[in-house]
Amino acid sequence: MSSQSWMLWPDNVAASVLLLALLAMGFMYAARRPTHELLRSLGHMLGGPLRVASRWLSAAAVEINNRNKAVLLAHGRAEVGQRIEREFERLGAIVTRDLQGYPTLQRKLLDGITKIEEDYKKCGEVPPSPPDWTEAVAAIANVKSTGNELVLRVLEEIKRSVNTIHDKAIGEYRKSYETRHKILEGFMPFWRSVDKNLAQVEKNLAGLQSSVKSVDAHMAKYEQINAGTDKAQHALTVSAFTQFAIALVVMAIAAGGAFINFKLIALPMSEMVGAGDYITSSLRTSEVAALVIIFVEASMGLFLLEAMRVTHLFPRIASLNEVLRRRMLWVAFTLLVTLAGVEAALALMRDMLIADKQALLQSLSTVQAVATDGWVGRIPTAGQMLLGFILPFALSFIAIPLESLIHSARTVGGVLLTALVRTLALVLRVTGQALRQASRVLIRLYDVAIVVPLLAERIVKGSRRSGRRRGAEIGIDDAERTHA
């Protein structure tokens, strides 16, 4: 078939194109109504289900959100409740520890105060008043000296007696003050004791006050959670995200530790299970065995922390009675210590195997290496053994971030799922709307393609309408004339 076969006049392309365009236009004009219906139906057919799906997803997102909220609030309630319980326990401990000594303290304070009062009273005692003869002395002192020897002698005798008495009175007065100073000096230990006791009371009350404030804050949070406010939900969500991120970082660090642990024991495990067996094309059985040991260690650590009630991943363990729980704790701890010991031995074996292999390779090579003996050469061995022993215990603490990760993953996953569902709903809604609009655009484009026949149709319709109007006007004129 040649490329010019469609041409009606092979010599005249323009005429052929024009004729074909006219024919196509005619056909399209004839098929205008069904085509419009088809495009409209297509728009509805594609856009409708998408819209329905979008609505369904939106409703699902709301439901997921509600469920997330319920779970989040329940979790938050339990968590804050536990914290409040712990705060009350602390408060109880403070009250028991500090306030149970208050009667004794009070008695001490009262004794101290009574003693101080008594001493104070003693301090208040004034020295004895000067004797009555002072008035006689004053009268004699008024006697005028006339130079009489007798009088002078009497006066001198009186002076001497007065001086003696004065000295005696001064001495007594000083003695009395000295006694009172001694009493005041005796005050000091009581004052100090009272001061110390009061400071202790103040400190205890301050501690109690801060604990009460903390309880108040937790209670406020608890009330908000109980009321199911958006603020509480937001705070709990943020907290869950933070926990998730922190737990993830800690888990990544723990994975690094597990990797080092794996490196330490993978080679020596081949000495136990053989080096020639493979699980997959590149994975030896010895490597898997090493991995199993690490997982067993992590599990033992998990059970240990669970039995210690640090984590609460297994309700069955939490509900064990005290005796069984203690037994489990000791079993897990013993197994962990044993595994740590095995790992230390394996780390030593690893070093020996590597050294043996090196020795073999050196004996096979032409150049012999100089052996390095001494304590420096033993540092890596000791380090490996130490690491082999410590890492299982360090890995056992994975249980804490793991619990955190599991708990927060529910919230984080829920929020992400809600966001995903909402995004999907939006995308479906936009797509549905776009398809509907596209069908409308196609209808317009269709009309643009057959603009010439449409124009002709409009002109014809217009002339018919004007003819009809004219006819009607003529009819009216005739009627008017007839009427007239």
Place this chain on the structure above:
Amino acid sequence: MDRRKFLLSTLALAASGCSDPRSHRNAVYMLVDTSGTYAREANKALLIVNYLLGTLEPGDSLAVARVKSRSFTEKDIIAKATFDARPSQANAQKRAFRDKIDAAFKTVLGSAYTDITGGLIQGAEFLNEGSAGTKTIIIFSDMQEELDKVTVRNFPISLKNIRIIAVNVVKLSTDNVDPRRYLGRLEEWRVRVQKAGASEWLVVNDLDHLDRILRRG
């Protein structure tokens, strides 16, 4: 083993509890030509044996045999060992193996003829008796086969699933006169081993690239 492998192993452990049924063991049979002037190359053969001892892993097998006037006999096997699965035992075996080879190579006697085909048949028999995943015959020779009049070797042989590596194929003085002889000789061997069903034919003349000899299954 990298971090990816560590994660892979974690997943593999979770996914499957059964072991890989395929054998990942290597079995190597090394033929050392001791005929004529090639006997002088024995020191290089020792280098290759040492390389193999250093590279083969626990569970792998190694045998070293001489190529003499008639080589289709177990008597020509100098030393053979299947290394223990435990690395420490395998290292001890390797030391003993090396001592045995050292002692044998000190007293290498040249032979009048070179029966490479007989050695190949013997090697194939040895390898097929084991359950190794990768079987390799290393021919340390100039690949110039010379047979006496009574020895019959011109029949089809089977080297199915065995890799044949020709190492240190030195050029003879006649090859220098006409290199086509050397190239023709190698081509002839290639066609012959491939017809015999060998999985690979390789020539390694540069002893610095011995890593091409071993391939993990």
